[in-house]
Every structure is written in structure tokens, then in C-alpha cells.
Amino acid sequence: AQSVTQPDIHITVSEGASLELRCNYSYGATPYLFWYVQSPGQGLQLLLKYFSGDTLVQGIKGFEAEFKRSQSSFNLRKPSVHWSDAAEYFCAVGAYGQNFVFGPGTRLSVLP
């Protein structure tokens, strides 16, 4: 069965600290991988996506993610977190002609 897990429900980091959000997937087809961010009361905004090629992907707002096929992972990273990064983050897997599968989300809190 296709599934996406995000092991951390809630993470708290201090402003300026580094961040890594974990994502693991189980998917039969060649997956396309996505990270979305949702600020409070808002819809989802695409941070970055991986289709093929370089396994380190750069996104908006200083985020990056690394695809590791051997570990079925697509972890999101940021070297220095800003208070405005506090939000919920969703990992998703898709394929051409297939519906997305979303993870349960990780809520990020940022301490001043």
C-alpha cells in the first residue's frame, strides 16, 4: 500500500537553529516527492519537489530536501530557522496519473 510517514508530530527549535523534518514513503511506482507548508488558517504552498536528477533539491524560503532511494526518504532541511517558518509541513508522494498521498504533517514551533 502507498503511504507516507512523518515520524515527528511536533518539533520545537530555537530561531537560528538548524532544522530537519523527516519523511519516509512506501510507493510502488517511481515516486515524485513534494514538501508543502501550511501557515495557520491558510492553504498549502509548495516548498519544493523532486522528479528526477540531482537528489538534493532546492526550494523556496531557503529550504532544501534530499532524496535517498535506498532509505525511501525525502527529508526537509533548513540551516537557520526564522520565526516565520513556524507552520505545519506536509510531505507528499505522487506519480503521473495517480493521486497524491500525503503524510500526517509535522508542526514546527520556533522559539525566540
Add this chain to the structure above:
Amino acid sequence: DVKVTQSSRYLVKRTGEKVFLECVQDMDHENMFWYRQDPGLGLRLIYFSYDVKMKEKGDIPEGYSVSREKKERFSLILESASTNQTSMYLCASSYRDRISRYTFGSGTRLTVV
């Protein structure tokens, strides 16, 4: 700027009412989707539509129906609202491949009392 617009940000309805949630996209996308978002469960697909008057059930269609009479508009209908349908509802649209230009609306928070 491309947009998916959901007509209401917040709705409060009574148990048993018929509820319509409206979504409009201005990108000429073939596909439109309705998701439900609950804490700890992520986004779950209710229904999607790949063309006018065409629809397919998602993972949790029970208690919901949809309508797509025009390409740009996709409505979610709760025939008889119940308290367990209190949730955040998100609409999205995409190109036909279901990958490209996947864009979400801002969501409608529905409370059924």
C-alpha cells in the same frame, strides 16, 4: 497569479443541513480535488474530478457528493451535515497529469453544531 478560490473561509452549520462548499480555479486545469484535513491525519481525498461532469471517489467519499458543471467550478456537497464532518476542507486543481501545477485554495473551516 494563478488562483484557487474557496468561497468561504469559515462556515457554521447545523446538524442535518445541506451544505455546499464552492471552489473556483482560473488556470483552466482539467483536474479538481476536494480534501479533508484533520489533525494527525494529514489530507485525505474525498472526491476528484478529471473533467466536466466526471468524478471519482477518493479515500473517504461517504457522506459527501460533488458537482462539476463547469470546468472552473467544483462543489462539495454535504447532503445532511453531521458533527463528525466538522473539519478543514481544502480544494485543489492541477493539470491532467495530476502532478503539474498542483495548487491549493486557502481552505474552508466548517463547524457543524
